[in-house]
Amino acid sequence: MLIEEFPWLKKLPPESRPEFEQDYVRASSLAAELGTRAPLDQTIREWKATADIYDDPVLVEALTGPIGGDFGPVPPPDGFGV
Numbered sequence: 001m002l003i004e005e006f007p008w009l010k011k012l013p014p015e016s017r018p019e020f021e022q023d024y025v026r027a028s029s030l031a032a033e034l035g036t037r038a039p040l041d042q043t044i045r046e047w048k049a050t051a052d053i054y055d056d057p058v059l060v061e062a063l064t065g066p067i068g069g070d071f072g073p074v075p076p077p078d079g080f081g082v
């Protein structure tokens with residue numbers, strides 16, 4: 001039923017769809033409790049972005065592949081000078 005409303009769900013791996021459904025239900029409940037669509041809109045926006053990534057094999061490889069190499073020292077956070 002949700003695929004009819006959100007056709008981009010087809011881009012997600014099948015094993016990810018139940019997670020979307022759970023998030024959708026939780027966000028819907030929260031939106032109703034708060035009286036605003038903001039939590040639901042954010043959930044839909046984030047999952048659509050995830051689906052768009054899965055639709056691009058280059059992005060999938062870049063984001064799920066191993067990270068190699070040394071990227072150098074990590075500077076201390078601001079306010080924690082050495």
